[in-house]
Amino acid sequence: MHKSLIILLFTATMFGCNANQDAKKEASQTENQATETTQSQKKTEITETSWKLVSLHGEQVPMHEDQREAHIILKPEGNKVTGSGGCNVLNGTYELGDGSSILFSKMATTMMSCPDMETEQQFLKVFEKAETYRVKGDTLLLNNSNENTLAKLVSAPAKKN
Secondary structure (H helix, E strand, O other), X not given: OHHHHHHHHHHHXXXXXXXXXXXXXXXXXXXXXXXXXXXXXXXXXXXOOEXXXXXXXXXXXXXXXXXXXXXXXXXXXXHEEEEEOOOOEEEEEEEEOOOOEEEEXXXXXXXXXXXXXXXXXXXXXXXXXXXXXXXXXXXXXXEOOOOOEEEEEEXXXXXXX
């Protein structure tokens, strides 16, 4: 009788541990799926949209008749970024991390010369310093690590590159 009771208690304990492990595993899988869904939604909210540059460091971007609009498009395939600095074509890669982090890398441009290169040069520096982003309606804000806005862009009809 005593031996049967010990076996019964041991079996019940093992069953309870397995049930607890299964519950933890299921909760972890649910959490991972929620994280993947959130990351996918964030990618969807900023990718495949042409983002037109409207201000740098809080200052309106001047438009010149003889230049293109500065803009970027974040493409999910290969995490590519393409666009224009206003004069030169630009491309590179980006990575979205936890929360609202974003990092740009391998940024390159063509080497044409235009009347106003200052705006383009400042825009290119944004990609070196941007660490976070925020989307508010049709506006994308690229921010530094202190959450200071480096560039403000608005969604525009997609441009063919």
